[in-house]
Amino acid sequence: MSRLIIPAGLALLALLSFGQSVVAGVAGDCDFVFPWITHNDRFSADLVFNNLGAEATSVQLIAVRADGNSEQAEIFIESLEQQVYAADALFPSLGSGSGYSVYATTARTSDHIEAAFVVTGRDSCSQSSPAQANVVKPSAAANLLLFKYMPQLNGGTAAPVIVNTGDQTATVTVHGYQYNGKVGTNNILIGANQPYAATIQSLFPGTREDLYLVVQSDQPVVGLSFAFNELGEPAMADAVPLTVLPDGGNDDGDNNGLTGWDAILAKFTDNVQAFVDGNTVVIRTDGVPNHGSPYFGAGDSRYLQPHSGMHVNPNRIGEQNLEFEVPTNPAVAATGSETRLGPIGVALNGVPFFNQYAGRTAAGWEALDNEILSFDIYNGHPAGNDMYHYHFEPVFLTEGDKAALIGVMMDGFPVYGPQDPDGSLPNNLDECNGHTHATAEFPEGIYHYHATTEFPYLNGCFRGESGTVSQ
Numbered sequence: 001m002s003r004l005i006i007p008a009g010l011a012l013l014a015l016l017s018f019g020q021s022v023v024a025g026v027a028g029d030c031d032f033v034f035p036w037i038t039h040n041d042r043f044s045a046d047l048v049f050n051n052l053g054a055e056a057t058s059v060q061l062i063a064v065r066a067d068g069n070s071e072q073a074e075i076f077i078e079s080l081e082q083q084v085y086a087a088d089a090l091f092p093s094l095g096s097g098s099g100y101s102v103y104a105t106t107a108r109t110s111d112h113i114e115a116a117f118v119v120t121g122r123d124s125c126s127q128s129s130p131a132q133a134n135v136v137k138p139s140a141a142a143n144l145l146l147f148k149y150m151p152q153l154n155g156g157t158a159a160p161v162i163v164n165t166g167d168q169t170a171t172v173t174v175h176g177y178q179y180n181g182k183v184g185t186n187n188i189l190i191g192a193n194q195p196y197a198a199t200i201q202s203l204f205p206g207t208r209e210d211l212y213l214v215v216q217s218d219q220p221v222v223g224l225s226f227a228f229n230e231l232g233e234p235a236m237a238d239a240v241p242l243t244v245l246p247d248g249g250n251d252d253g254d255n256n257g258l259t260g261w262d263a264i265l266a267k268f269t270d271n272v273q274a275f276v277d278g279n280t281v282v283i284r285t286d287g288v289p290n291h292g293s294p295y296f297g298a299g300d301s302r303y304l305q306p307h308s309g310m311h312v313n314p315n316r317i318g319e320q321n322l323e324f325e326v327p328t329n330p331a332v333a334a335t336g337s338e339t340r341l342g343p344i345g346v347a348l349n350g351v352p353f354f355n356q357y358a359g360r361t362a363a364g365w366e367a368l369d370n371e372i373l374s375f376d377i378y379n380g381h382p383a384g385n386d387m388y389h390y391h392f393e394p395v396f397l398t399e400g401d402k403a404a405l406i407g408v409m410m411d412g413f414p415v416y417g418p419q420d421p422d423g424s425l426p427n428n429l430d431e432c433n434g435h436t437h438a439t440a441e442f443p444e445g446i447y448h449y450h451a452t453t454e455f456p457y458l459n460g461c462f463r464g465e466s467g468t469v470s471q
């Protein structure tokens with residue numbers, strides 16, 4: 001196994017403490033990972049090391065938080081000795097706050113160090129409710145993990161921890177399941193060597209049941225599940241690798257009992273707040289994509305190198321304050337009405353859809369020809385107000401299923417990927433790029449648009465009466 005040699009010294013320490021991305025390979029090349037160590041008002045943690053070897057040795061430790069901040073430490077341990085360290089004693093400069101992952105590397109390949117950790121709930125009745133878990137070897141990292149039990153009943157809550165042990169930003173899809181099947185998916189990005197943690201409520205806001213999760217990542221990941229009772233007392237268990245997705249599927253064609261707007265709302269990512277209010281659906285979004293892009297700018301953990309031939313425009317991705325009000329029960333009009341410049345709908349990841357034109361002058365609509373060169377690999381780019389948007393199929397959302405729901409237009413009709421549910425290309429689309437049949441979300445049938453590689457790409461016009469958007 002290749003091994004990371006960490007020179008002592010302030011230069012590296014400074015780099016690690018302030019850099020956004022830690023030395024590449026630090027997680028993948030270490031001997032073991034403490035997935036989640038916490039030191040704050042609510043939780044404390046102890047790191048435990050046992051030296052089963054015949055020689056005294058040192059262990060290099062690097063702690064990395066989700067924001068990329070990190071700190072290193074070194075411990076010395078005699079043969080057959082056990083040592084226990086409070087997290088804040090090992091990593092004083094990280095201080096309190098959210099948890100961090102700790103990567104440990106022993107001095108020699110012959111060393112035999114075992115380790116575990118204890119997380120203690122401090123604001124429960126006892127103020128010292130402990131839970132213990134084992135460290136994980138990076139060789140146990142996988143692209144598919146199962147978190148077996150995420151309880152939410154009886155006032156408790158649960159949280160998965162996902163650690164990206166790869167050296168590239170990980171694109172991760174979290175699939176949630178409950179007693180009667182799949183509840184939804186959520187896409188997240190995790191920087192190289194960085195951990196991610198979120199409560200089930202923030203990942204799947206509508207759910208109240210006990211869940212289990214399957215996490216799919218394009219980088220190797222390890223995982224740990226936390227379960228807390230109503231007093232905030234923790235318990236922990238490792239996530240286990242899976243080799244295939246449940247039921248052999250790539251994504252849900254099935255919405256487990258949810259239909260209509262309930263099914264759509266369950267599919268929005270957590271940067272979107274959406275709810276039905278009478279005959280209107282209110283959809284609020286920051287408009288920031290859940291995938292990488294050159295338009296995040298170098299230095300951002302979500303930054304991707306431009307693809308070959310891409311003309312990166314001078315704009316960057318900025319947070320928006322978009323609020324759509326969309327009719328819940330749109331009627332199909334006899335003819336389509338023209339869309340407009342700016343947002344005309346919203347994708348399931350909160351990114352607005354724009355129409356098939358670049359602009360409009362006295363001479364009429366201008367084609368997208370030049371703008372297309374500035375699209376990133378996910379078919380998006382930001383406008384002058386830093387509003388990232390798609391004019392074309394948002395391919396990040398159709399990677400696993402070309403017939404998947406991708407969003408809704410402002411007239412309340414849904415938009416799907418380029419295929420119909422049977423895998424065929426729709427061949428009877430009207431001038432708005434729509435037609436009517438049953439879909440996974442609307443088993444009774446609904447008028448809907450399709451993304452197409454040919455003009456008009458998303459919808460060519462509104463076949464229903466458009467709602468409104470404020471920005």
Ligand SMILES: [Zn+2]
Nearest residue numbers: 354371381391
């Ligand atoms: Zn554009």
Ligand SMILES: [Zn+2]
Nearest residue numbers: 420426435450
């Ligand atoms: Zn269709």
